[in-house]
Amino acid sequence: MLEEKKQASADQELDSFVEELQQQILEETRQVYGDTAYERWLNPVYNGTIDSPDGYGCVTGPCGDTMKIYLKFKDDCVKEASFMTDGCGSSNICGSFAAEMAIGKTPDELSDITQNAILEKLGGMPEEDEHCALLAADTIQDALNDYRVKQTSRQEKKEL
Numbered sequence: 001m002l003e004e005k006k007q008a009s010a011d012q013e014l015d016s017f018v019e020e021l022q023q024q025i026l027e028e029t030r031q032v033y034g035d036t037a038y039e040r041w042l043n044p045v046y047n048g049t050i051d052s053p054d055g056y057g058c059v060t061g062p063c064g065d066t067m068k069i070y071l072k073f074k075d076d077c078v079k080e081a082s083f084m085t086d087g088c089g090s091s092n093i094c095g096s097f098a099a100e101m102a103i104g105k106t107p108d109e110l111s112d113i114t115q116n117a118i119l120e121k122l123g124g125m126p127e128e129d130e131h132c133a134l135l136a137a138d139t140i141q142d143a144l145n146d147y148r149v150k151q152t153s154r155q156e157k158k159e160l
Helices: 002-042 089-102 115-122 127-159
Strands: 055-060 066-074 077-085
Touching: 002 089, 002 115, 055 127, 066 089, 066 127, 077 089, 089 115, 089 127, 115 127
Parallel strands: none
Antiparallel strands: 055 066, 066 077
């Protein structure tokens, strides 16, 4: 019986330590990334695929993270956008914001989604993670290029 009480006490101490450590990590993350990025990290949106996208981009950055962006257009505007990444939390945050920024944009307006625009929307990021915003911006541009190529091909087929 005494051993069981000791074990229960040790388990409770470990649980308390883990909870305290987790809270410390969360608070440090909020301080480093800011509230906007932190909230998106906790509650990611626009994550997933889109069936039969009108524009699809896939880019692997120099860090090794790969990002995919899917765009669905209606009336020459992005109606739906999503992303997938095998990367770190910063890549997830930047991909999520890039997809959000694409919604409602025309192809010409998508060109305005740059690394700096994403960083501005986030309120900045640690310098060592800013390349994730570039990866997201490059992937949006790759998806835009895919859309334009498909549009050109459709137009050429119509003219034949």
